[in-house]
Amino acid sequence: MEMKAAKVPTRRAFSDRLVEYGEIDPELIVFDADIGYSTYTHLFGDKYPDRYFNMGIQELNAVDTAAGMAAEGRTVLMATYGVFLTMRAIEAIRSFVCYQNLNVKFLSSHGGITPAIDGVTHQATEDISTMTTLPHMKVLAPADTESARKSVDVCMQTPGPCFVRLMRDPFFDIYRPDEEFHLGGSKVIRSGKDITIATYGDIVFQALEAAEELAKSGIDAEVIDLYSVKPLDYATVRSSVEKTGRLLVPEDHQKRNGIGYELAAYFLREYPIPFDHMGLEDTFAESGSYYKLIEKYGLSSAHIVERAQRLIK
Amino acid sequence: MQSHNNKQEFEQRVEFLKEKAKEVRYHIVDMVYTAKSGHIGGSMSAADIMTALYFDILNIDPAKPRWSERDRLILSKGHVCPVLYTCLAMKGYFPMETLKTLRQFGSILQGHPIRKTPGVDVSSGSLGHGFAQSIGIALEGKYLKKDYSVYVVLGNGEIQEGLVWEAAAAADKYKLDNLVAIVDDNRMQNDGFTDGIMPMDPIDKKFEAFNWEVVKIDGHNMAEVLKSIEQARDYKGKPVCIVAHTIKGKGVGLMENQQRFHGKPPTEEEFEIALKEIRGEA
Numbered sequence: 001m002e003m004k005a006a007k008v009p010t011r012r013a014f015s016d017r018l019v020e021y022g023e024i025d026p027e028l029i030v031f032d033a034d035i036g037y038s039t040y041t042h043l044f045g046d047k048y049p050d051r052y053f054n055m056g057i058q059e060l061n062a063v064d065t066a067a068g069m070a071a072e073g074r075t076v077l078m079a080t081y082g083v084f085l086t087m088r089a090i091e092a093i094r095s096f097v098c099y100q101n102l103n104v105k106f107l108s109s110h111g112g113i114t115p116a117i118d119g120v121t122h123q124a125t126e127d128i129s130t131m132t133t134l135p136h137m138k139v140l141a142p143a144d145t146e147s148a149r150k151s152v153d154v155c156m157q158t159p160g161p162c163f164v165r166l167m168r169d170p171f172f173d174i175y176r177p178d179e180e181f182h183l184g185g186s187k188v189i190r191s192g193k194d195i196t197i198a199t200y201g202d203i204v205f206q207a208l209e210a211a212e213e214l215a216k217s218g219i220d221a222e223v224i225d226l227y228s229v230k231p232l233d234y235a236t237v238r239s240s241v242e243k244t245g246r247l248l249v250p251e252d253h254q255k256r257n258g259i260g261y262e263l264a265a266y267f268l269r270e271y272p273i274p275f276d277h278m279g280l281e282d283t284f285a286e287s288g289s290y291y292k293l294i295e296k297y298g299l300s301s302a303h304i305v306e307r308a309q310r311l312i313k
Numbered sequence: 314m315q316s317h318n319n320k321q322e323f324e325q326r327v328e329f330l331k332e333k334a335k336e337v338r339y340h341i342v343d344m345v346y347t348a349k350s351g352h353i354g355g356s357m358s359a360a361d362i363m364t365a366l367y368f369d370i371l372n373i374d375p376a377k378p379r380w381s382e383r384d385r386l387i388l389s390k391g392h393v394c395p396v397l398y399t400c401l402a403m404k405g406y407f408p409m410e411t412l413k414t415l416r417q418f419g420s421i422l423q424g425h426p427i428r429k430t431p432g433v434d435v436s437s438g439s440l441g442h443g444f445a446q447s448i449g450i451a452l453e454g455k456y457l458k459k460d461y462s463v464y465v466v467l468g469n470g471e472i473q474e475g476l477v478w479e480a481a482a483a484a485d486k487y488k489l490d491n492l493v494a495i496v497d498d499n500r501m502q503n504d505g506f507t508d509g510i511m512p513m514d515p516i517d518k519k520f521e522a523f524n525w526e527v528v529k530i531d532g533h534n535m536a537e538v539l540k541s542i543e544q545a546r547d548y549k550g551k552p553v554c555i556v557a558h559t560i561k562g563k564g565v566g567l568m569e570n571q572q573r574f575h576g577k578p579p580t581e582e583e584f585e586i587a588l589k590e591i592r593g594e595a
Contacts, residue, residue: 010524029456053452055483056482056483056486058479058482060475060476060479060484061444061445061448061476061479061480061483064442064445064446064448064449064476064480065445065446065448065449065452065483066449067435067446067448067449068435068445068447068448068450068451068452068453069447069449069450069452069453070449071434071435071449071450072449072450072453073427091439091442094444095436095439095442096435096436096442096446099427099436100428100436109499115333212556240551247581248337
């Protein structure tokens with residue numbers, strides 16, 4: 001598998017494709033909440049000024065307004081940072097977008113602790129938990145440029161609400177433009193026979209690094225990118241685990257109520273195996289560089305190696 | 314002569330609406346008593362406003378609830394859905410007997426309005442969110458250059474929500490002159506009088522400060538209600554807010570200004586007295 005440094009963060013990749021998608025769907029409307037230069041939705045606004053609404057710093061009203069438009073049959077993409085979207089506007093998302101099952105799509109930037117230097121108020125470390133809990137909501141968490149681009153097409157072509165978790169900084173590119181990417185899908189990005197490591201977003205790269213490290217001690221890890229967080233591709237994880245016999249789920253999120261919990265419940269019920277998961281341990285992070293934070297909060301490749309080794313013993 | 318005819322015609326419309334409002338109030342009381350649950354006080358304070366909208370102002374077709382050219386009505390103070398359901402049934406969106414199923418299992422008449430009910434444009438009930446959604450509906454109307462008007466009814470307690478003022482600012486930014494907000498200012502809320510809980514006066518000055526055109530009326534004077542809504546509908550350049558002074562429980566003496574009737578049904582005795590009073594037998 002080829003892995004090269006990404007030129008742009010996923011938030012930029014998504015918005016670049018969104019501009020192209022504006023031609024495919026000439027009815028598409030985009031809302032932002034005064035961070036259009038950070039989510040890069042301003043690019044859409046530059047090209048289609050009459051289809052771009054900057055709602056100012058009022059996420060709650062912006063989501064309801066988007067719901068009102070969508071109730072009239074329109075598709076609206078609402079963009080802002082994940083923590084504001086999923087915390088401040090959650091009731092509008094739940095009761096008026098999801099309950100009414102409307103075509104409001106969410107560009108949720110700065111997912112997890114990727115806005116590291118911005119500090120805790122700007123880090124979205126409970127977003128997967130809240131968004132996956134909402135009926136009708138679909139959740140994508142692309143890890144790289146191509147998968148972020150493809151997320152635009154998938155969320156636009158899937159009826160009803162869809163939430164796309166994007167990241168502040170560029171990491172690596174692993175998907176080819178012609179690669180399969182669909183709702184409910186996942187991708188085995190490294191094959192192995194001794195342990196399955198399943199994750200999404202930025203931690204995909206820590207998992208890949210960990211797999212290389214584990215290989216040195218003779219442990220052959222399989223790494224799965226769960227880019228479709230909801231619906232989750234249980235079948236692929238299951239068939240991987242049937243081969244490897246153990247599962248480790250690290251994620252850039254609170255450990256409680258993350259995808260680790262979801263997969264733990266699934267395997268406990270369907271196919272009990274040795275299992276472990278990693279995330280923020282009932283704590284908030286802090287300001288600092290991303291790599292310092294994953295080191296301190298236990299999400300680096302070294303931590304994944306250690307937990308994988310423990311699971312195999 | 315022309316103006317005399319217009320005046321006569323207007324008076325006829327007002328008289329017709331006054332009779333309709335009695336019918337609406339009768340069904341509200343009957344419905345909440347039958348369901349043994351529901352918000353009666355705020356339904357009665359909004360009854361004249363809702364009657365004027367449904368039986369005169371709104372350009373709607375009950376046979377085509379999603380007709381794209383229709384006027385939109387969002388009851389943002391969604392808890393007073395008994396008044397909404399009554400108007401919808403009387404207009405023929407669903408049978409009158411359906412009113413007896415309010416809040417019951419399997420009923421299309423949920424505890425707070427939902428979009429699946431024929432005639433309901435968007436779900437509401439969590440306060441402020443109906444108003445905010447109406448901004449999107451009005452924006453869509455402006456954007457598509459459609460002719461429909463959007464009417465949204467809010468409560469005086471509801472406007473304590475910060476969301477209301479986010480929405481008010483957005484309506485100003487986009488100059489939503491196809492939007493008419495009516496505040497049913499009955500001076501009360503769940504726990505008592507608004508002045509003691511979280512004062513919001515002066516409501517008119519607040520909307521004016523957000524660059525809305527504002528008019529104050531007596532929300533139980535049908536001529537004022539009708540005239541103000543018509544003028545608001547035709548106003549160009551700004552959204553209009555009608556602050557309607559009303560009385561909670563209006564139409565039944567024992568319910569007026571009584572906190573108990575915010576969300577509780579009447580007893581059997583109160584029910585009998587109420588119906589007699591509405592029918593004019595008391």
